Amino acid sequence: MQADSAVASLGALAQEHRLALFRMLVQAGEGGMAAGMIAEKLGVPNSSLSFHLTQLREAGLVLQERQHRSIIYRANYPAMNALVAYLMENCCAGAADCGVGAACEAPAQERKSA
Amino acid sequence: MQADSAVASLGALAQEHRLALFRMLVQAGEGGMAAGMIAEKLGVPNSSLSFHLTQLREAGLVLQERQHRSIIYRANYPAMNALVAYLMENCCAGAADCGVGAACEAPAQERKSA
DNA sequence: GCCTCATTTCGAGAAAACTAAAAATGAGAT
DNA sequence: ATCTCATTTTTAGTTTTCTCGAAATGAGGC
Numbered sequence: 001m002q003a004d005s006a007v008a009s010l011g012a013l014a015q016e017h018r019l020a021l022f023r024m025l026v027q028a029g030e031g032g033m034a035a036g037m038i039a040e041k042l043g044v045p046n047s048s049l050s051f052h053l054t055q056l057r058e059a060g061l062v063l064q065e066r067q068h069r070s071i072i073y074r075a076n077y078p079a080m081n082a083l084v085a086y087l088m089e090n091c092c093a094g095a096a097d098c099g100v101g102a103a104c105e106a107p108a109q110e111r112k113s114a
Numbered sequence: 115m116q117a118d119s120a121v122a123s124l125g126a127l128a129q130e131h132r133l134a135l136f137r138m139l140v141q142a143g144e145g146g147m148a149a150g151m152i153a154e155k156l157g158v159p160n161s162s163l164s165f166h167l168t169q170l171r172e173a174g175l176v177l178q179e180r181q182h183r184s185i186i187y188r189a190n191y192p193a194m195n196a197l198v199a200y201l202m203e204n205c206c207a208g209a210a211d212c213g214v215g216a217a218c219e220a221p222a223q224e225r226k227s228a
Numbered sequence: 229g230c231c232t233c234a235t236t237t238c239g240a241g242a243a244a245a246c247t248a249a250a251a252a253t254g255a256g257a258t
Numbered sequence: 259a260t261c262t263c264a265t266t267t268t269t270a271g272t273t274t275t276c277t278c279g280a281a282a283t284g285a286g287g288c
Contacts, residue, residue, distance in 0.1 A: 003130065003134065007130055010127045011125075011129075013201070014124035014125035015121065015245085015246080017246095026201070026202065026203075026204075027204045027207065028207060029207025046265070047250090047266075050267080051266090054266085054267095070264065071266095077205075084201070087137070091141065092191070095143055129275090158277095160236085161277080161279075162276080165236090165276075166276095182286075
């Protein structure tokens with residue numbers, strides 16, 4: 001993960017509707033959700049939602065796929081995991097525990113463009 | 115963690131200089147770094163850096179403390195962990211594994227023993 | 229008590245992001 | 259081939275963010 005793609009991902013998530021949208025997809029699992037359904041659940045106009053979906057897609061956080069008449073979006077879990085790993089890389093100057101939970105870990109072995 | 119504080123945290127991280135700064139502090143550990151040292155390492159004017167530090171502090175991602183003439187900043191690890199947990203909450207519609215790594219887990223309070 | 233120096237606040241200009249109606253697209257259905 | 263409908267693109271206006279020099283602040287040192 002590179003700095004600018006991390007900034008892009010974080011920027012994509014740093015917005016009320018997009019964060020709610022992404023979490024919805026994260027919780028929806030591999031099945032994903034249709035764009036129209038998302039717009040309805042979020043109470044956002046279609047054109048606005050499309051703008052936000054594009055932001056998330058360009059950041060690499062969601063994937064899209066046509067299914068009949070709808071377009072299904074789903075969370076890109078590897079991208080999410082890579083982002084989190086980037087944030088926590090080389091955490092805590094080598095201390096074993098960063099104070100809370102197990103989240104702060106040594107760098108996951110760098111995988112090629114997840 | 116609530117939606118708006120997550121948005122605030124993500125927005126704080128969604129900026130080239132602030133992301134570099136936060137990662138620097140994450141890697142620096144509990145010892146932290148002085149504001150001036152950070153500005154120098156990042157190659158950013160003091161006034162700009164102060165703006166960014168304020169963003170991160172108001173988002174709750176960094177803590178500040180006076181030490182002699184300098185002000186020491188350090189990463190707020192619990193806040194970082196809470197943010198990550200919020201992103202991944204109820205991940206994957208109950209599937210055991212989100213496809214990559216170990217990052218995608220059940221909500222924090224029900225953490226399984228390693 | 230005054231001086232020094234690290235840091236923050238102020239101010240204004242430039243750039244980027246959000247919103248949403250209206251028009252366009254294009255895959256499926258008939 | 260044509261129609262339909264879900265979705266995206268366009269467009270324009272509003273709001274927010276970023277930048278950084280100059281001035282102000284305030285804790286420590288002298």
